[in-house]
Every structure is written in structure tokens, then in C-alpha cells.
Amino acid sequence: MNRAKKISALVLGIVYLLLGCSLALADSRPYFKAYGADTAAGGWFNSGGSSCLPSASTFQAPTYSPASNLYKGGVMAYGKNTGAGAGSQFGALALGLIEGNSGAGEPYGFTTASSGYNKLSFANFSSLSSPNFWGGFLEGSDAHQAAHCTADYFGTKQKSPQAISSVTNAGGLASGQYLAKPGSLLSVSSINPVDKDKNIVIFVDGNVNITSNITYAPRDTYTADSVPKFALVVKGSIYIAPNVNRLDGLYIAQPNASLSNAVKADSGVIWTCHQPDTNPPTDLYVSANCRNKLTFNGAVIAKQVNLLRVNGDQASAAVGEDSNSGNIAEVFNFTPEMVTGGGFFDNGGNTYKIESLISLPPVF
Secondary structure, X not given: OOOOOEEOOOOOOOEEEOOOOOOOOOOOOOOEEEEOOOEEEOEEEOEOOEOOOOOOOOOEOOEOOOOEOOOOOOEEOEEOOOOOEOEEOOOEEEOOOXXXXXXXXXXXXXXXXXXXXXXXXXXXXXXXXXXXXXXXXXXXXXHHHHHHEEOOHHHHOOOOOEEOOOEOOHHHOOOEEEEEOOXXXXXXXXXXXXXXXXXXXXXXXXXXXXOOOEOEOOHHHOOOXXXXXXXXXXXXXXXXXXXXXXXXXXXXXXXXXXXXXXXXXXXXXXEOOOOOOOOOOOHHHHHHHOOOOEEEEEEEEEOEEEOOOOOOOHHHOOOOOOOOOOOOOEEEEOOHHHOOOOOOOOOOOOOOOOOOOOOOOOOO
16 A cells, blocks of 8 residues: 555645655555545644744745745645546645646546546646646745644633543533643543534643544434534644544644644644554554545644545546545545534634525635
């Protein structure tokens, strides 16, 4: 499973990704797909209320004049110019390059839109004429790159959270905010689905190992006014166990800014398949344990997402695959629950609700 899938930087709406990469035994080319909103790459996280700086060493974007580090803040994956394989149902916005090739036999690429292969790959600056790239250098080198700063959710969204030491049944918690400060890896699991009218936000100052599915109650049990909400906000990394195949809600992994090298450190990383520790998984582990599909119903925001599921193969990918396809390694579904029923961090403080929502690409 030669897993050279990368999404560099942040993927907004569906996923925020940064420099994600995984390698395994060379027997397939697994791929991921995003549905329901855009994929965005590049940028960094704010610090409290202070915006991140495009001039900072942590900011993920190419260097200009002369151009270098072209993949920094870009998208690299297995996708064909037919529209099969890795791709986003709507748009892809990247500060770096979106890899692709006009040759039908080229295994590398990331497709956008339901037809063609790069109809919605957004960029407005590129001195490159090579057919190997379908977009990138979004917004060029000017200060407008600051629009790609991501909120400091851990530092700004807490509202007197209740201290907890364990999370053995996330769906069984009462509505409210919770804060855990584990001395080591915190195991998070759920026995019950998140029921209607619940808004649960768990902040973790440290690393998390998700050991079971976390799901919402069936849709026929709630209305637009009683949508369940679940968010996991981690200042550290999230390691997802191999047996987990579905996660509903909002999952955020922020880097610990106090680390000496916040870009390269295993902090702010989501690993889609991992053993219950913080040691990097080996190729043999991935090959033996990570061959099942993982579906996110909601959104992912992270410094980096390491896409380690090795289900399926780009060679057998079909054009127009829906999210139920058994050939996709990871699926990201931006669902209606993300925008209906209020926000994730309101805790009942606001009474507004969305009455109408119209979206065209680029989305969010």
C-alpha cells in the first residue's frame, strides 16, 4: 500500500489538513473523498484573538520570488483526470499546489466538481505551465493569505467547562462543556449515540485515543430544532483506533504552540488509524490493521491529517462514486447537522436558528 496521500495544510468545511502523509506496503493506492463542502489547504492557527501571520515560519504556503516549497499548503493524493479517485465533490482551495496530471495513466491527482477533473480547483496566481498541477498559489503572496488563519478553538471557545478525568461514554454525557487534562493518552469512547437536544463539547489539553464509534441518534428521532451536536477539541493529537469506522460531529486537533517545532511535532495531528499509543505506526501495522473504511459525518480541522486507512484502490475507482462506496479509504461528509440547530459552542446561550441556507462553490 504505497500510501503517498498528502493534503498539506488545512481543509475547511470538510477537512482542514496539513502535510498529511502515510506509507505502507506497496500493493495499492488508497484514496479519500470529501462530500458536501469544499476542501481547503494552507495557513495556520490563530493564537487566542491574535491572527496568525503569513510571514511566520509556521504558516503553510509556498515561498515566492522565486517560487519554492510549492507543495507547502498544497494537496497531493491519488486521483485520475477522469474524475475517479481522490477528490472533493465541490471546490478545492490551496495556498500550495493541487497535484494532477493531464495524462490518463498518471496516478497522482485530486479532482474537483462532479464532472471534469479540475473545474473547481481554485487559484489565482501561478507562473507554472506544467500540466502536473491543477491549481494552487491561491491569493498569491500578499497579505490576503491571512484569510487562511484558523480560529484558536481551544483557547477561545471554552466557557467554564466542567473538569473530567475520563470519557468512557461520550454520548451519555449531559449537554455542556467538559475539560480533561490527561497526564498521558486519554481514551475516548461512547456507548450511547448523541441524542437529540444534546450539545456536548469536550476539550482535551493533551492527546486522545478514540477507541469506538461516536455517532448521532438516527435522523428520524430529531428535528431541525433538536439536532444533536458533538465536538472534540484537542490541543494535541487524535489517534483513531483501527476498529472505528464512523465518527459524527466536529473533530479539531490544534498544535501545541509551546513546542519548539510546532510544524513538525506530532501535535495537532489526526491519525485515521493508530495503535493505542503515541509511537508512529509501522508499515506492517498499517497493512495488517487498517484495511477498513472510515467515515466522518461532520468536519475535521487539524494541522495535519495522516490518512492511514488502506481500504480500496485507485485502480478500481469509479467516476461519480458516492460516499457509500466500499472502495474509498476515508470519507468526509459535511452533513446538515453541521449548520442546522445552532452552533457547537453556544451551550444554549443563543436562540437563533438557520431558516434558509443556499450554497454554491466555493462553500464555506
